[in-house]
Amino acid sequence: MLEGERGEAARKALEIVVKVGEALGAEKLVKISSAHVSGVSYVNIGEAGLELIRDLALSGARFTVLTTVNPTAIDTEKWREMGIPQEIALKQLDILKHLELMGAQMTLTCTPYLLHPPAEGEQIAWGESNAVLYANSVLGARTNREGGPLVLFEAISGRAPYVGLRREEERKPTLLVEVDEDVRERLRNGVYSYPMIGYTLGLKVGRGVPFLNFKIPFEEVKGFLAAVGASSSIGLVLIKGVSPEAEKYTEVLNELEEIHIDTEDVETACSKISADYEEADAVFLGCPHLSPRELEEILSVIAEKGELKRRTILSTSRWALERVHRSKEELSDKVIALADTCIVVAPIEYMGLKKVITDSAKAAYYLSSKGVKTTVLPRKKILEEIL
């Protein structure tokens, strides 16, 4: 790494990974097989982030492992339709150009696990909390919640500090989480949704490795984990019947401290991100990005409905969008399917969003921090009654 014109950039990247490792108490670095770069929206990283990414690329830095990229501030094709000023779009495209120059795959999605699922036990370096939680909890891969810039240097050096969730010892459950029967019943009745439970669990537990003694339907895991990521610093949830590592701990569960999630917990947690939805100006689905199957299901419902009551924003990956074919004529003109972005990282002030109904507790959390009023409802209810 010390030779050639890329020498200096590669050397600096490795120095950063080593120093961060030292500060975190890592005994060594490990090789990683893939990286996922988060923190690429111009709205979040601004001129400072653009400058660093550009300088890195122009200094010859190149990614040495499979490197995917998180959503950006714009749909790279439909940004004008989104109402985004050219100035912001050009800055965003400049960031992307330099990530591509470094060798990134321009996936622009928060669901890299759908495109390139890592294998069980594989060491990876992923940013984006929902992707980290999914890779660890569902696929059994190993990564910490790496910060935006750190992932860049791990992707360049191909190495990461051997700390935290990379170590077997730190993947053991620290707490047993039970879900009360009242909560389960409200889930069955469609009063609560899995993202609401995830958000509540994150707030109540905060950190560590919770063991969830409650089986979650597979298609709900993604939204559930994303919500855990939004309300906590947790990077791994061992879910009974879902996580590959969950089974080996069944015999030690009675030794763990136990907490219960009851209806009061859910009400308290969700009161911060969900209010009455009268007069909402838009529905948002797609945080995390919709999979091809989810997109197909939602578009079928929309096509059947004909006219919609509200503007409906869907966000997904370009990869998924290319796999689901619907003509414009089939769909109401109130629906817009965005790729490469989502309204959590886009400059929503140009999109006229004031009150939004969503199925995503994560989206609700971030939107409400930007002053948008939000309501979280189960997706089924949104599709049947709200659209």
Added chain:
Amino acid sequence: MRIIQARSLVKGRAEGEALVSTEPISFFGGVDPETGVVIEKGHPLEKVSIAGKILVFPHGKGSTVGSYVIYRLSKVGRAPKAIINLESEPIIIIGCILSGIVLVDKPEENVIEVIRTGDKVIVNARNKIALIKVIRDR
């Protein structure tokens, strides 16, 4: 004069006036990347510029985008000369390595109490063990 040992994270030597914050600093959203002025509401250093100072604070907080902000500050010449933390975390470490800002942490004494804003401080972090020299005029 007092000499305090610490751990060198980004090597170098820096000399300047101390600026001490009792609270953690979030560079993203907490410091203006163009001027180096602290903009976090209610922060003990609110409206104070960190440019050219020996900046002393417990640790970083907030978004990892903070590393980019430190880098930006150094590009526009508004970065601190050195940072002394009780314990540095990745946001600060990455920002300082990229920007060549001298960084030390884990001091032998509680620098937040020992060093006062306005003290003259020399940080010699050329070796693994850094020496922080604190000189007070009055």
